[in-house]
Amino acid sequence: MENSRKKIVIVGGGFGGIELAKKLKNTNVDVLILDKHNYHTFQPLLYQVATGGLEADSIAFPIRKIFKGQKNFKFRVTEVQKIDTEKNRLNTTIGNIDYDYLVIATGSTSNFFGQSEIEYNAMPMKSIPEALNLRSMILQNLEAALIAETPEQEAALLNFVVVGGGPTGVETAGAIAELKKHVLRNDYPELDLKKVNIYLVEGSPALLSAMSVQAQEKSRQFLEEMGVTVYTETRVQSYDGKTLVLGEGKQIHSSTVIWSAGVKGAIIEGLNPDAIVRGNRIKVDVTNKVEGYENIFAIGDVAAMITDQTPNGHPGVAPAAIQQGKQLAQNLLAILENKPTKAFEYFDKGSMATVGRNRAVVDIKKVRFQGVFAWFAWMFVHLMTLVGFRNKLVVFVNWVWSYFSYDRGTRLIIRPYKKKNLENTSNDI
Amino acid sequence: MENSRKKIVIVGGGFGGIELAKKLKNTNVDVLILDKHNYHTFQPLLYQVATGGLEADSIAFPIRKIFKGQKNFKFRVTEVQKIDTEKNRLNTTIGNIDYDYLVIATGSTSNFFGQSEIEYNAMPMKSIPEALNLRSMILQNLEAALIAETPEQEAALLNFVVVGGGPTGVETAGAIAELKKHVLRNDYPELDLKKVNIYLVEGSPALLSAMSVQAQEKSRQFLEEMGVTVYTETRVQSYDGKTLVLGEGKQIHSSTVIWSAGVKGAIIEGLNPDAIVRGNRIKVDVTNKVEGYENIFAIGDVAAMITDQTPNGHPGVAPAAIQQGKQLAQNLLAILENKPTKAFEYFDKGSMATVGRNRAVVDIKKVRFQGVFAWFAWMFVHLMTLVGFRNKLVVFVNWVWSYFSYDRGTRLIIRPYKKKNLENTSNDI
CATH class of the missing domain: 3.50.50.60 (FAD/NAD(P)-binding domain)
Structure with missing residues (x-):
């Protein structure tokens, strides 16, 4: 048996x-x-960890705990x-x-599409350790900007570039813009905020290419209102860790290039x-x-x-x-049981992306809406799909807190990010 | 001017x-x-981070944020x-x-009192990265115990030793005992819990030597009720990463030795x-x-x-x-201002330590109490002294959650702990 x-x-x-x-x-x-990993990652909120909005622990859930009491289940790390x-x-x-x-x-x-120099220098954001590395790096670069020795160094440290205009790229660029608007002014009175620039670079003609034209246009408008410079139809040629070279000779000095392009x-x-x-x-x-x-x-x-x-x-x-x-x-x-199998049928629940406070875009089949209501819908859906009651509760508390305080509370450099080198891959975990 | x-x-x-x-x-x-670090650490709760009870981010607070608006203040990492x-x-x-x-x-x-072998092999817990390393190590050792090849290996992975019977040592040993009692049974049904042992080793005759005799005796009783083996008047001779050698020939095979002895x-x-x-x-x-x-x-x-x-x-x-x-x-x-200075006078507010759920000890001058009320007093005092409203709120939510669920929610191995080696000190940060 x-x-x-x-x-x-x-x-x-x-x-x-x-x-x-x-x-x-x-x-x-x-x-x-x-x-x-010994945990399940709620990837849609990684960008909030990277930008100091949420603790890492509240978007991760121990896998063993999910299956508590399931007798036919085992797990190995x-x-x-x-x-x-x-x-x-x-x-x-x-x-x-x-x-x-x-x-x-x-x-x-x-996916760095085989461009190893970019892979080496740009920051990915597909796992919790990567999101935490990015959080550290953003904060380290702000600290470093205070003691930069040349204007070029300072500019590079204060130019933040997100490559890739999908939901992750849009959400990350928006979150950094909010960090600038609501937090940097208080935290870094020594910094000239006019020197802090946020760019979103996308190769195709529109942001959020999988969504409706309304969502595409509105998300771009939201980003621009929030001070993000959006480049569409712009491809990345190279990035050496200091200078991002774009198509048509454009270039941006930047120490922080976030890769969400594929x-x-x-x-x-x-x-x-x-x-x-x-x-x-x-x-x-x-x-x-x-x-x-x-x-x-x-x-x-x-x-x-x-x-x-x-x-x-x-x-x-x-x-x-x-x-x-x-x-x-x-x-x-x-x-x-030797019974016939059934073909998979995908039920498209629609898609959504948040740009910032009170600013999100939602497509549900033919129903499309943007703005405050979309933003609340986005929060509700993400909260409900988070695994675990404790996580839901902690994320909810953080969001309510941020809403009223305009704050992103977890801007901590717990493990300083060190540039990768071939000897030491401890950041790669 | x-x-x-x-x-x-x-x-x-x-x-x-x-x-x-x-x-x-x-x-x-x-x-x-x-x-x-760019944050202030609330050290009294580090042991809760190490044992999966709290997120690291809720006991850390960005230093810049504390001084928001203070014009004569600057900060550098x-x-x-x-x-x-x-x-x-x-x-x-x-x-x-x-x-x-x-x-x-x-x-x-x-303080490892010059014993470099112990320093090399035992886990300190004086900073957030150290507490996170310890959290990873405890969880990694439980995972490793499931696939141990020999009974000796398994025993070492399941013996947890805390050295030092001050407040941190008592609190840590108690927290691991609660982890065993309430969490391991659900998370590791494959493990024989009888093999999981927790030891607290103290060199002097009593635990909590700075507190009253009542507190000392009660904390020991609480720990023993919770299944912790307490050795007092027992000094650590050596620890090679596998075997902890104690005075009078006693020894414990253990992969996890937590150092809070000084x-x-x-x-x-x-x-x-x-x-x-x-x-x-x-x-x-x-x-x-x-x-x-x-x-x-x-x-x-x-x-x-x-x-x-x-x-x-x-x-x-x-x-x-x-x-x-x-x-x-x-x-x-x-x-x-060329005015006379005043001598410092210490106002002793008393001391307290928590052993576990409903079990704490409090000395306030001549007033001494232990048990449930002491435990609530301990939580109240720690919550009130935490910096920042968001942190207070998140810690409170976690504690209420743990109280009713008997759970410690953040048992995540975000960055696996790697044994120190001379080439790579990335865990030392």
């Missing part, structure tokens, strides 16, 4: 992996989640190095782990190269089964479900990952 | 330094605080390397800084060696003036005001530092 139980190994404790494992509760399978698809085995940093069914839910990582799938070595498509995503069929395998699946950002309706796969957003996790749970159980 | 303004440089943004600078608001002097008492100048990591009056308020650091003054190079007394403290007169200097003062943990009434100086607690800071502000202004 015990031996007939199948073991489902899920790599990644993000939105998709967590949902899948939850939906397998009280079923006749064993579930093992592997993740390099480890990094998967390779899949041995012949032996149905994973090589990991804590040894080999066998599976009957494997689900790759590893999400995505920053993501790629966080794939694991060992899959057939044919299964990997554009953007490092894993090609899956309508049941999220990886092309060429019978017992390997991929969900969420790392999966590319390419159909006639979705030639680029689904958007890399939490609802798509959650819905795929939910559907895959049903399909895995169906497979085990 | 401007030139006659005197510049008072305060090294250290702890309780004493902050109080002094605040009390100099709206006076005819310039105040500069130097600190290696830097480490002071040396005092040049001849030139009235500090050598720092951001260059030389001149002073008219210097106040050393650098606090204390862990502190020493965090002195700065450059003072006359005669001014440095036992425990690396700086000898000061009754106005906190450093022996042998006319314009250098020391306050708080780093200062030893040795008089007939206080042969060992004042206790290294926040109220002593705050009271000295306050008095020194008056005395500095008196000096500048």
Whole structure:
């Protein structure tokens, strides 16, 4: 009896992996989640951690705690190095782990499109340690600006550039603008605020390209009202850590370049190269089964479900990952019972982005609105989808506090950021 | 006129330094605080950060924010390397800084009493990065215990030893006992909780040696009720990272040894060696003036005001530092106006320590009480002395949450702790 139980190994404790494992509760399978962190990250609010608005701990949730009382669940902190698809085995940093069914839910990582100089010098923001590094760096650069020796140095330290005009880029640029407006004046009376500049650089013609034209235009207007200089149709040529060179000869001296210009799938070595498509995503069929395998699946950002309706796969957003996790749970159980599987259907809940206080944009199918009400809607949705009551409560308290005080309370340099060097990768964690 | 303004440089943004600078608001002097962190740390709650009870960010407060609007105040993040008492100048990591009056308020650091092997292997807990390292290490060791290869390895990973029976040691041992009782059962159903042991090791005959006999006995009773093994009159001989060797041949296999057995003054190079007394403290007169200097003062943990009434100086607690800071502000202004200075008088507000839920001990002069009421008193006093309304609110929310849920919510390994090695000291920050 015990031996007939199948073991489902899920790599990644993000939105998709967590949902899948939850939906397998009280079923006749064993579930093992592997993740390099012991917590689930609520990625949509990373930019608030990076800009001193929220504690890191309130957007992270211990994975073990999510599954408290789920008897068929186990968890290990480890990094998967390779899949041995012949032996149905994973090589990991804590040894080999066998599976009957494997689900790759590893999400995505920053895409620097092969430009290693930019990768080396620009700041990504896809994980909590990265967001904390960025928080430290922004604050360190403000401190350094006070003692800059040349006007060039000072300018570079006070020019903040966000590359990438998707939701993360828009939200980050807006948050830095609010930091300037409400906090720097009080915290750095010695600084000439006119020298603090915030840029948002986007390669395509519009910000928030996945949203409606109204949302695109309004978000740009909001940013400009808040003092952000927006460059669209502008590509980054190079960044040496000091000077960001843009198309058409434009350049900005900046010590702080935040990279949110693209993501790629966080794939694991060992899959057939044919299964990997554009953007490092894993090609899956309508049941999220990886092309060429019978017992390997991929969900969420790392999966590319390419159909006639979705030639680029689904958007890399939490609802798509959650819905795929939910559907895959049903399909895995169906497979085990030799019942027919069901094709995944994406239900688009709409999208939203916040630019700043009282300024957000929301598209829900044909319903589009912007401004104060959109901002409250954005906060409500994010609060509700945060994992854990304590986190909801602490984030709510912080937001209410910030609303009335105009403050971003957690501007702390807990671990100073050190420039990467080849010997020491301790910042990369 | 401007030139006659005197510049008072305060090294250290702890309780004493902050109080002094605040009390100099709206006076005819310039105040500069130097600190290696950009925040003030509320040290009494560090152990709650280390044991997953509180976010780091809620016990830290940006120093710049404390002094918002104080026109004669400046702040720099830097480490002071040396005092040049001849030139009235500090050598720092951001260059030389001149002073008219210097106040050393650098606090204390862990004292390993010259045992470098212990220093290398045991975990200190005197700063936020250290508390976060400890939090990571405790959680990493629990994860590692699940995959231990030998019973010896497993035992070492599940034995937690706190060395030092002062308030910090008692509070830390109690917090780990609560973690075991309320959290590990849910989070690690695979672990045999009987194998998880918590030890508190103290060299002298009693815990909380500065408190009343009632407090000493009751705290020991509380700890033992909570399952902590208490060894008094037991000295640590050695610790190689695996085995803690105690007096009389006792030994404990442990990967987690937390060091709270003593502190020493965090002195700065450059003072006359005669001014440095036992425990690396700086000898000061009754106005906190450093022996042998006319314009250098020391306050708080780093200062030893040795008089007939206080042969060992004042206790290294926040109220002593705050009271000295306050008095020194008056005395500095008196000096500048050629008025007589006043001798410092310590007002002992009493002391308290919490062992766990509903279990604390309080001594206020002759009034002594223990248990539930003491615990609420402890929480009230700590909440009220936390800097900043946001911090108070977030800590309060966390405590109420923990009280009803029996949970410690922030058990996150944000930055995995790596054993120190000589090449990489990134954990030492």
